[in-house]
Amino acid sequence: MPDSLSPNPASRFHGLAQVYARCRPGYPAAAINFIVERCGLGNGSVVVDVGSGTGISARLFAERGMRVLGIEPNGEMRASAEAAAMPAGVAAPIYRDGTASATGLPDASADAVLAAQAFHWFEPEAALREFRRVVKPAGWVILMWNERDERDPFTADYGVIVRSAPEAAAI
Numbered sequence: 001m002p003d004s005l006s007p008n009p010a011s012r013f014h015g016l017a018q019v020y021a022r023c024r025p026g027y028p029a030a031a032i033n034f035i036v037e038r039c040g041l042g043n044g045s046v047v048v049d050v051g052s053g054t055g056i057s058a059r060l061f062a063e064r065g066m067r068v069l070g071i072e073p074n075g076e077m078r079a080s081a082e083a084a085a086m087p088a089g090v091a092a093p094i095y096r097d098g099t100a101s102a103t104g105l106p107d108a109s110a111d112a113v114l115a116a117q118a119f120h121w122f123e124p125e126a127a128l129r130e131f132r133r134v135v136k137p138a139g140w141v142i143l144m145w146n147e148r149d150e151r152d153p154f155t156a157d158y159g160v161i162v163r164s165a166p167e168a169a170a171i
Contacts, residue, residue, distance in 0.1 A: 018080065024056055025146055027116065032060045039140040041066055045111040048134060049093070050100050050127070051118030055081030057144070058093040061114070062086065068093035069110075071103045101126035105134045112140040119143045 041047065043065035049058040052070030054077055062068045063086070070093045072078045078095045086092045098104045100115070100122035113131040115122065131141045150156040 024054065024117075026056055027060060027144065027146065029060075031144070032064070035142055035144070036061075036064055036066075039112055039142065041112060041140075046109065048103065048105060048110040048113045050098075050103065050113060050115050050131070051121060052081060052093070052095060052116075053077045053118070055084050055093055055095065057114060057116035058095075059084060059086065062093045063090055067091065069105070070095040071098040071100075071105075073097060073099050101130050103130055103134055107133055108136045108139075110134050110139060111136055112142055114142045114144065116142075116144045117146060119145075 036042070041061075041064075045066045047058075047061045047066045047068045049055075049061070049068055049070045052058045052072045053074075055070055058068045058070040058081065070078070070081055072081065072095060075097070078097065081093070081095050084092075096104065100118075113135050115127075119127070128141070135141060148155050148159055150159050
C-alpha cells in the first residue's frame, strides 16, 4: 500500500511510480521557456532537479539543451524516470539517489537548482542551505508548481475530492 504521507522521502511514494508517471500533469511550455529566458539558461547549462520524481520536469529542461541531474530518493520513481524515452538527439537527464538536504553534488556545480511540484515535501531550511551550496554564484533557485484553476467545474469538483481524501493529494 502506498505510504504517500510518510515523512521518509525514500518511501513517501512507494508503489506509486507508475500511477504518478501516467497521471501527473506536465508543465506549460511557456512557463519552462520563461524560466530558461529569465535565468539565462541554455545549451550545456547544468540544472539540478531536486525531488525529480519520474522526471517530468527534468525532461523538459533536457529537451531545451540543458544538462540535467535529477535528485530523487525513491528508487521506483528514479527507475521510472530513467526508463522514460527522450527525443532522438536529446541527452537524457542523469538521475541520482539523494534528498533535498543531501544531494551529494559538489559545491557551486549548478547553474540552477529546480524543485518542481516538490518543495512542500522538503525541510525548507535544510533544503535551501543545500541549494545555496550547490548553485553557482549568480545561479538560480527555481521553485515551480502547477496550480489548479478551480473556475473549471471539473477541476473544482476534483478539488473537493482531494480535500476530502488527503491521501489522494500526494498522487
